[in-house]
Amino acid sequence: MEHTLYFVGSERFVQLLNHIYWRQKGAFDLAEDLYDTWVAFAVEEGIFRYEIGVQSGEAGFADVVLCPPGVPFRRAAITPLTFHYLQFSASREEAAELLPPAGRSLINDTKRLASTYAYLRQASEENDLPSELWKNHLLMDLWQLFQLERRQSRLKERKFTEDVLMAEAAVLLEEQAGETVSLQELAHRLALSPVQLTRRFREAFQETPSDYLKAVRLKKARSLLAASTLTLAQIAERCGYENGFYLSRVFSKAMGVSPSEYRRRSRV
Numbered sequence: 001m002e003h004t005l006y007f008v009g010s011e012r013f014v015q016l017l018n019h020i021y022w023r024q025k026g027a028f029d030l031a032e033d034l035y036d037t038w039v040a041f042a043v044e045e046g047i048f049r050y051e052i053g054v055q056s057g058e059a060g061f062a063d064v065v066l067c068p069p070g071v072p073f074r075r076a077a078i079t080p081l082t083f084h085y086l087q088f089s090a091s092r093e094e095a096a097e098l099l100p101p102a103g104r105s106l107i108n109d110t111k112r113l114a115s116t117y118a119y120l121r122q123a124s125e126e127n128d129l130p131s132e133l134w135k136n137h138l139l140m141d142l143w144q145l146f147q148l149e150r151r152q153s154r155l156k157e158r159k160f161t162e163d164v165l166m167a168e169a170a171v172l173l174e175e176q177a178g179e180t181v182s183l184q185e186l187a188h189r190l191a192l193s194p195v196q197l198t199r200r201f202r203e204a205f206q207e208t209p210s211d212y213l214k215a216v217r218l219k220k221a222r223s224l225l226a227a228s229t230l231t232l233a234q235i236a237e238r239c240g241y242e243n244g245f246y247l248s249r250v251f252s253k254a255m256g257v258s259p260s261e262y263r264r265r266s267r268v
Contacts, residue, residue, distance in 0.1 A: 016135055042120075105146055224239070
């Protein structure tokens with residue numbers, strides 16, 4: 001019996017289609033393949049060379065190599081390879097927010113990663129519904145771990161401030177960037193007046209909360225324009241803007257090019 005599995009949460013879903021655990025594979029049967037679904041090679045041991053579109057390099061332990069649907073995947077083992085072959089489906093739009101970029105992504109938390117791999121090994125020969133659900137959960141764990149580390153990396157890039165309350169304000173603005181944000185409500189949550197919040201935030205980050213929020217929203221809009229096929233109206237909704245027309249006006253003024261032109265240039 002074929003099981004259809006979905007991970008649902010925050011309007012995101014991934015369906016695991018196939019999982020194979022390969023041990024000490026000295027060479028790939030096919031030097032190049034083309035898949036109609038997403039495919040990931042999660043390496044436990046060994047090194048292999050890959051080429052996916054314009055992305056190329058070598059991957060080893062703690063690397064996850066991701067190939068999108070319809071893109072040629074060239075590969076060659078350099079040393080005997082032990083890895084998890086993970087084939088799954090995901091919508092293009094949600095994949096743009098959830099999955100790593102095509103090519104190699106490094107997972108830094110190797111202890112957590114090794115635990116996930118161990119559970120995948122244990123379940124690799126099981127095909128009953130509970131096991132398939134468990135493996136789907138473990139696949140999602142890989143992507144959630146990647147997202148967690150990416151968020152932590154972004155936090156490190158943020159301007160440092162010794163004002164703990166303003167650091168919290170910045171985090172709240174980032175978390176709520178896709179929604180309607182009220183400066184008054186944010187100030188109330190931090191037990192400040194709007195004037196106090198604006199003054200302290202400017203002292204901490206050399207910009208107002210509104211300017212900071214705008215920068216966060218535009219960064220997300222640029223990412224979605226470059227990596228997804230979402231319409232401008234859909235991007236506007238995800239970035240906290242009323243409609244695509246307003247986003248286009250703000251984007252064009254800030255970036256010097258229209259959203260459509262930015263998308264075109266990003267895909268050259």
